[in-house]
Amino acid sequence: MKNLEEEQPRQNILMICINRRVRKDEPSCAGRGSEALADRLEKEIQSRGINLIVERSKCMAHCRAGPTIRLAPRGKFYHGPSDDEIAALLDEAETLCGTTTDNDGDLTTNFLGS
Numbered sequence: 001m002k003n004l005e006e007e008q009p010r011q012n013i014l015m016i017c018i019n020r021r022v023r024k025d026e027p028s029c030a031g032r033g034s035e036a037l038a039d040r041l042e043k044e045i046q047s048r049g050i051n052l053i054v055e056r057s058k059c060m061a062h063c064r065a066g067p068t069i070r071l072a073p074r075g076k077f078y079h080g081p082s083d084d085e086i087a088a089l090l091d092e093a094e095t096l097c098g099t100t101t102d103n104d105g106d107l108t109t110n111f112l113g114s
């Protein structure tokens with residue numbers, strides 16, 4: 001019997017928390033601008049042709065340090081990344097995931113919990 005998980009390559013995912021809390025005195029990634037950051041990352045990933053999908057996720061339990069980002073499954077967490085850290089993240093993603101030459105201009109995005 002074949003194992004289907006072994007036959008299908010695992011998709012690389014850039015997870016970004018877009019959780020927003022109702023109470024303004026509680027920290028959340030959306031409250032710190034993660035939605036705009038997700039838009040920026042999608043555009044830069046598309047521009048560079050990185051073989052990676054952006055997945056807007058719910059809370060990843062790093063709320064006080066957000067926006068929280070993780071390059072899954074192999075990458076580390078980034079918390080409130082600076083412009084230099086975002087550039088390093090994209091370089092790491094390009095190295096780990098490679099690029100696609102058949103990028104047709106569509107943004108590849110998954111929405112969780114929406």
Ligand code: FES
Binds near residue numbers: 019027061064068
């Ligand atoms: S709100 Fe983003 S990690 Fe919790």
